[in-house]
Amino acid sequence: MKSFVLACVAAIVIASVAGFVLSNVQKPADQAYSTTGVRL
Amino acid sequence: MARFLAQARFIIGALALALVLAVVAPAFAQQPSSVNPTASSVKEEQLLKGLKIISGRGTIPDTKSYNLEQPAGRDWRQFHEVTLRWIGAIAILAMLVILIVFYLVRGQVKLVSGYSGRRIVRFNAFERFVHWMTATCFIILALTGLNITFGKPLLLPLIGEPAFAGWAQWAKYAHNYLSFPFAIGVFCIFLIWIAGNIPNRVDAEWLKRGGGIVGHDHPPAYRFNAGQKMIYWIVVLGGTAVAITGYLLMFPFYVTDIHGMQLAQTVHAIVAVLFVAVMLAHIYIGTIGMEGAFDAMGEGTVDVNWAREHHALWLEQEMARTGPNESQRQPMVTPAE
Numbered sequence: 001m002k003s004f005v006l007a008c009v010a011a012i013v014i015a016s017v018a019g020f021v022l023s024n025v026q027k028p029a030d031q032a033y034s035t036t037g038v039r040l
Numbered sequence: 041m042a043r044f045l046a047q048a049r050f051i052i053g054a055l056a057l058a059l060v061l062a063v064v065a066p067a068f069a070q071q072p073s074s075v076n077p078t079a080s081s082v083k084e085e086q087l088l089k090g091l092k093i094i095s096g097r098g099t100i101p102d103t104k105s106y107n108l109e110q111p112a113g114r115d116w117r118q119f120h121e122v123t124l125r126w127i128g129a130i131a132i133l134a135m136l137v138i139l140i141v142f143y144l145v146r147g148q149v150k151l152v153s154g155y156s157g158r159r160i161v162r163f164n165a166f167e168r169f170v171h172w173m174t175a176t177c178f179i180i181l182a183l184t185g186l187n188i189t190f191g192k193p194l195l196l197p198l199i200g201e202p203a204f205a206g207w208a209q210w211a212k213y214a215h216n217y218l219s220f221p222f223a224i225g226v227f228c229i230f231l232i233w234i235a236g237n238i239p240n241r242v243d244a245e246w247l248k249r250g251g252g253i254v255g256h257d258h259p260p261a262y263r264f265n266a267g268q269k270m271i272y273w274i275v276v277l278g279g280t281a282v283a284i285t286g287y288l289l290m291f292p293f294y295v296t297d298i299h300g301m302q303l304a305q306t307v308h309a310i311v312a313v314l315f316v317a318v319m320l321a322h323i324y325i326g327t328i329g330m331e332g333a334f335d336a337m338g339e340g341t342v343d344v345n346w347a348r349e350h351h352a353l354w355l356e357q358e359m360a361r362t363g364p365n366e367s368q369r370q371p372m373v374t375p376a377e
Contacts, residue, residue, distance in 0.1 A: 004176075011222075014221040015217035017220075018216075018219075028188050
């Protein structure tokens with residue numbers, strides 16, 4: 001049970017870190033696929 | 041007389057001409073006219089088949105926006121809207137039906153010799169941690185991935201558009217972000233259990249005797265039997281395949297073009313639905329399918345009799361490693377509480 005709980009916590013922590021990094025690396029589609037001359 | 045013959049020839053010739061015209065006219069009527077109303081679409085179809093991509097010209101920096109049409113996209117759309125749903129539904133439902141029928145016919149694989157009261161460590165804390173991290177991520181990835189394929193036709197009519205939109209958005213976030221602990225887990229599984237999962241001659245004998253699951257035999261096995269080795273390699277190779285193809289999709293156009301991403305999505309989806317089907321069998325045999333099996337990953341220990349029935353060669357190795365008087369000298373074997 002302890003291993004299971006720790007595994008869930010680790011998964012959430014790793015996923016959160018990944019989400020934070022990805023949100024800084026990747027742009028939303030409306031920004032990534034537009035230029036200053038385009039308004040979506 | 042000569043005039044009569046000339047008139048007769050004229051009449052016969054006219055009748056013959058009328059007969060020929062009467063026969064030929066309907067055939068002419070069935071021939072296409074000189075103007076084919078569908079000719080332009082035929083040419084377009086040929087064009088679409090002949091070209092990989094139809095591009096125009098543009099002025100904005102994103103050159104991908106110049107692509108007017110990518111004909112292969114139609115095949116890909118057909119795959120993920122129709123073919124994939126059939127493959128996924130057949131694989132998963134067929135596995136569920138097989139497992140239910142198997143359970144009804146065979147029942148649970150019982151511990152024939154009963155519980156001895158002594159237990160032996162099967163998986164240590166780190167192994168269980170890695171297993172459960174990978175497993176919990178897999179279950180969420182499977183549900184959120186199946187939502188991408190089956191959510192629109194199955195879930196959307198039930199919960200409505202606003203709820204489905206919200207759920208699908210969070211499901212996509214979960215699918216993307218939990219892929220990282222899943223990939224780490226698959227890599228750790230590869231490293232920590234590779235030594236026990238190399239196929240050997242014992243596996244052939246185990247398979248020949250039905251693995252103790254099909255019949256009531258108990259063929260000997262080392263730490264991992266042939267069935268577990270198959271699961272291991274499916275997890276390692278399948279997990280690697282879905283991780284690589286998934287990251288190609290998560291970072292669009294970083295590594296490959298639209299053709300590569302369509303191929304990646306096709307591989308990702310097919311491997312994933314087959315992966316889900318196989319894992320259903322794994323979950324079955326690890327829980328209700330075999331008495332005492334869940335303890336191995338649940339608390340990390342199994343009863344010595346369980347180990348003797350299902351992994352006799354592994355038990356011998358452990359006994360030889362730690363000594364014959366297991367109750368006093370073996371830290372690996374402990375009395376049950």
